Structure formats: structure tokens, C-alpha cells
Amino acid sequence: MKLLRVGPPGEERPAVLDDAGRTRDLRSLLGQTADIDGDFFASGLAARVAHALRRDELPLFDGDGATGALRGRVGPPVARPGKVVCIGLNYSDHAEETGATPPSEPIIFMKAPNTVVGPDDEVLIPRGSVKTDWEVELAVVIGSTARYLGSHDEALACVAGYAISNDVSEREFQLERGGQWDKGKSCETFNPLGPWLVTADEVPDPQNLGLRLWVNGEVRQNGGTKNMIFGVAEVVRYLSQFMVLEPGDVINTGTPAGVAMGMPGQPYLRAGDVVELEIDGLGRQRQTVGQA
Template sequence: MKLLRVGPPGQERPAVLDGAGNLREISGEIDGAFFASGGVARVRAALDRDELPVMEAAGLRIGPPVARPGKIVCIGLNYRDHAGETGAEPPAEPVVFMKAPSTVIGPYDEVLIPRGSVKTDWEVELAVVIGETARYVETHEEALAKVAGYTISNDVSEREFQLERGGQWDKGKSCETFNPLGPWLVTADEVPDPQDLGLRLWVDGEPYQNGSTKNMIFGVAEVVRYLSHFMVLEPGDVINTGTPAGVALGLPGTPYLRAGQVMELEIDGLGRQRQTVGQA
């Protein structure tokens, strides 16, 4: 099942994409309370009973599939090839940092280069949306049971802010528009193996990233289990699970983003994103 939110920023309406490709309107909001109260099961049952009205989709903006997550937890250097291209050793434990929830935008919204930035970069990532509270999870089976579904994230990063300005990575990760999310949330039952998904990213039509989640150092189940021992993961929280090689930071000439460029991203079974780059 594919859940999404459509409409102008701040006025998005929740919907589900049915088997015929129609948008069906659902009540409420797709947020932490929705997941915590069994919203996925309710929508599935209503869809099966053909109770949801069809929405007119023409011209509608697609927003982020989750309404303002409580937190966005990110895993750094989680692909060996990406760690290698940045000159870092593969980590012995997950590298954890946070992105501000205000970074979240729709999958086709404009990404803004921050004022003073010269090193804005791209990162296609598998994003995990938590469906049940995860606290001190012990097994991988239990960890995956806490997942509501998966979507695409572009973990946009400003490398000078992140690596050269002191402090932690967060300041290079939390600029406005730095987390396009979507186009929809694919429920976990439709992703039988999150460790067998291809990820790809292009800039102005040129392919830069082409990897697979099978090459994660720490898989989805381990990431959820691990994080639950350091923080309570709550329904509606988002986890960005890392990016494969091919970011500007690791490429010859470091071709960082410039205003007017276009990024396109896709993950197998999860859809595509497309963002034009602007200037803040």
C-alpha cells in the first residue's frame, strides 16, 4: 500500500494510491498518531471495502508522505564504498546524527543552497518510517516489526558546514529543504527485503550514484535495534539509513550543486524524486 499527502505546503491532504492508480482520500493525517493508532490497518480495510472517495489528482503537488516527523535520525558512512570515497574507515558501530524535522519537503519541491554555501551535496537514501514505539529492542525480527514502511530521502548536505566549521555534523545537515521525502510511503508488507533495493541518483541527467541496500554495513533491522538502545523511537519518526558512493565530496573535481541544476533519485519499488536547485 502506498500512502501519500497531496496539496500546497501546509495544506496537504492524506491519500492512498489504489491498485488502479487512483488517489483515494483518507481522513485525519499521516503522522505519529496515525501510526500509533493502527492507521495503516484501518486504511487497508477501508480500501478493501471500497469506502474511500476518489480524489482528483490533476495538478496536485505531492508533499512529504509523513507530516512533520518527531525526529529524523541519520546513519552516516553506512556503505563501505561511500566511507572509502570520503577517506573514512568503515565504522565499527553506526555513526548517528540528526536532521531537523523542518528540513522535510516534498519530493518535487525546490532544494535551496544555503547562503554562503559552496559545498552543497546530494545523497540518495532509503528512509525508514517507524510505526510502533521501539525501546530496547533485542532482535532483528522485533526491529522490523516496528517499521511502518519505507520511502526515499535525499539527505542533502553542506560539506563545509558539516566538516570544516567545528562541532557535530548536524549544522551541515539541517538547513531548510535538506530532506526531500517521498513520493509516498510504501508499507512494510510490500518491501519483503529492505536489503535488496537498488538506489540511483542523477544530476542534470548524469548518473552519479548507483548502489544497493545489500551493501549497507548495518542493515535496517540492526539500525532500528541499535538506535532503540540509545533513544526511544516513536511512531512517525524517520531514519535515513545512509548513502552509497557517488556523492560530490568523493568525486574528482567535487562537482557540488549549483542553482539551476536538477537532481533525480529513485529506489526500486519506492518511486522517484526530482528537485530543481535554487538559492536561499
Template sequence: MKLLRVGPVGAERPCVLAPDGRVLDVSSLTADIDGAFLAGGGVERVRSALAEGRLPEAGPFERVGAPVARPGKVVCIGLNYSDHAEETGAAIPAEPVVFMKASNTVVGPDDGVLVPRGSVKTDYEVELAVVLGGTARYLSSPAEAAGVIAGYAVANDVSEREFQNERGGQWDKGKSCETFNPLGPWLVTADEVGDPQALGLRLWVNGELRQDGDTKNQIFGVHHVIWYLSQFMVLEAGDVVNTGTPAGVALGRGPQAYLREGDVVELEIEGLGRQRQRVGQA
């Protein structure tokens, strides 16, 4: 099942994408797609209403928002593809590299991305995002992680490399600039995705293919990542975990080609949909 939110910023309506492509309104079942909805049986309520034909069409809309209302936290894994670690000159990590992004970086899949003031190294990263559907606290094994995952989405982990690597070595400040986490278009429930380690992911800049990878090449798989994080923090329903990016980022290219105002970034993951952002200036 594909859940989405449509409408103006701050006034998005919760919806579901029907098998025939219609966008159906689920406002009668929930005020929003958030942690309370995901943890409280909301997905099954929508599934039942969809099967019974009880949902009205959403009507016209001009914008698709992030499929999850502002998450409690956005946790990210760095250097999680061996080819990406190699292109950046980093060693293969022995444990997942963890950093955070501010939750207000999350925007809609086609919303504009802003180059921060003073930035000369704004970069792109197509990533598989995991959305939590329950609490992950000291999980006993990676296998247990499957029970707390609501679904998956496309994320662009936009990054400012100078802020990240050359301004004190604190990754968060190169990752938390406004608009730096386009998410969506859909939250695809875990049952529909199947194996999260068998998804192709691609990214283009101005029509040029820059990234072309597959989640099978992750160093630490999705379930391992969720288990690992649960040993250090409590993950809650509605939280988002970005699981790393394959090779092809601007930082690893020669010559480096960072994002500039007017660029168009497009990205997709198999079965999870497609994003398109035009780059502007903050």
C-alpha cells in the same frame, strides 16, 4: 500499500494510491498521516476501506507532500556503505555513525532544494528512509525491529560539506539547513516492500547518473540500525530514520561537482518511487 499526502504546503490531504493508479482520499479515516495514525491502526483501516471500495478519488492536485506529517525527529546513519566510506577517505565504522537532522528539513519529493547562504559545497545523497510505526525502546534484538517499522520511503539527505566537516566538525549544522530532506513520494508499507536489503537506489544530476547502489551493500542493515538506535534513544511512531547513502556523492568525486542554482536532481529507489528537485538559492 502506498500512502501519500497531496496539496499545498501546510494543507496536505492524506491519500492512498490504489492498485489502478488512482489517488484516493482517506480524510474520512484520519486527519493526517502521522505518528498517531501509524501507531493507532490507521494503516489497517485504510487497507480495509480500500478493499471495500469506500474511498473517493482525491480530485485534482498540483503537489505531492512528504508522506508523513512533520516527524518528531529525523535520525540519520552516516558512512553506512563501504564504497561511500572509501570515497570520502573514512574508515569503515565499527558501530553505526549517528547524527540528527532538524525535523523541519522534511519537504515534499518534488519541492525545491535551497543552497544555503554562503554555501559552496551543497551535496546530494539518495537514501532509504525508514518510517516508524511503533515505539522502539531497548529492543532485544535486530529481529524485533521489524515489528516497529511502518514502511519505507525515498529520502534525499542533502548535506553542506563545508558546514559539516570544516566548521567545527558538527555534522548536524551541515545537515539541518531548510529543504535538506525531501521525502517521498509515498510511504510504502513494510509488507509491500519485503526485504529492505534488496533495493536498488540511484541518483542523477542534470541527467548524469551519479549514484547507483543497492541496500544489500549496507554495512549495518535496516533492522540492525533500528535495534541499535533503540539502545540510545526512544524512537516513536512517525519518526524517520535515513539509513545512509552509496558512493557517488559530490564530496567523493574528482573533480567535485557540488550542487548549484538551476541544477536538477532526480532520485529513485526500486518500488518506492521517484523524486525530482530543482536547486534554488536561499
């Protein structure tokens, strides 16, 4: 399934795309106040949605007419995550372009949950920033509590699904201002997510996905999850040894080569730039860059 949330910021409504690409309203099944969040995954509601979708019991989204065509703003597919955990330098080609030694264990940092915005929302360059960078990443959404997992099979069983993430980064704040990476990762709008969450059953091999990113129509990143140093299963298993992962948590799993920091001339983002991202089977994002 493709789960999504549609509507203005703070007023998003839960929905699902059917096989014909029509938007189906989940409120008739979940209730008027329900959302796609940690409780949704913990309560097993995804299975109920799948059953109702197969039986054609979900109405078309309000205002979409007979076609069910998606209209209006798409928000992040998961309502405010409890935490956003990120893995740094997790692609061999990205480590090479930045001159870093590939890590022997996953590099972990956190990103403020309120950085998560819709896939096509404006990305704001922070005040005083001259080194705002892009990063297309595979996002993993946790579906059940992960704690001291013992195997890769256990880890993958805890995954609800996958989405596109743009792990926007301010490199000066991250690397030149001392302290930890978080302050270069947690500026407002720094985590566009979506357009939808594709459930894990539709992504049989998360290590065989192509990732691409364009800036102003020029290809900047063109890689594949096969080049991850630590695959999805290992990332989830590893993280569970140090923190409890809860339903609705998001993990950004790293980016391939092609970021501004690793390019000649370091062409960082400027107001007016347009960034587009896609991952095989997970949809596409498009953001215009503005100034905070």
C-alpha cells in the same frame, strides 16, 4: 499500500494509491483534520485504510476526475516527524570513496525535522554555501514505539514503511566548521521525502533495493542496500538502545558511493541544477536547486 499527502505546504491532505494508481481520499475515513503522522501509526489506522481500500470504500481524490490521476503538489508522506535520525558512512563503497574507515558501530547524527519537504520541492543552497551535496537514501518510518529492542525481528516489527530520502548536505558546514555534523545537515529544504510511504508488507527485503540518483541527467549514484554496513533491522535495534523511537519518526539509513565530495573535481550543486532520485518500488523524486 502507498500512503501520500497531497496539497500546498501546510495544507496537505492524506491519501492512498489504489492498485490502479488512482489517488484515494482518506479524509472520509480518518476525518477532516486527521493526517499521516505519529498518531496515525500509533492508532493502527493503517490497517483500517488497508481494509477500506480492499473494499473499495475510499472516494477518489477531489478534482482528479473519473481517472483518479494524481494532480498537484505531493508533500512529504509523513507530517512533521518528531525526529529525523541519520546514519553516516553506512555503505562500504561510500566509506571507501570518502577515505573513511568503515565504522565498527553506526555513526548517528540528527537532522532538524523542519528540513523535511516534498519530493519535488525546490532545494535551496544555503547562503555562503559552495559545497552543497546530494545523497539518495532509504528512509525508514517508525510505526510503533521502539525501546531497548532485543532482536532484528522486533526491530522490523516496529517499521511502518519505507520512502526515498535525499539527505542533502553542506560539506563545509558539516566537516570544516568544527562541532557536530548537524549544522551541515539541517539547512532548510535539506530533506526531500517521498513521494509516498510504501508499507513494510510491500517491502519484504529492505536489503535488496537499488538506489539511483542523477544530476542534470547524468548518473551520479547507482548502488544497492545490500552494501549497507548495518542493515535496517540492526539500525533500528541499535538506535533503540540509545533513544526511544516513536511512531512517525524517520531514519535516514545512509547513502551509496557517488556523492560530489567523493568525485574528481567535487561537482557540488549549483542553482539551476536538477536532481532526480529513485529507489526500487518506492517511486521517484525530482528537485530543482535554488538559492536561499
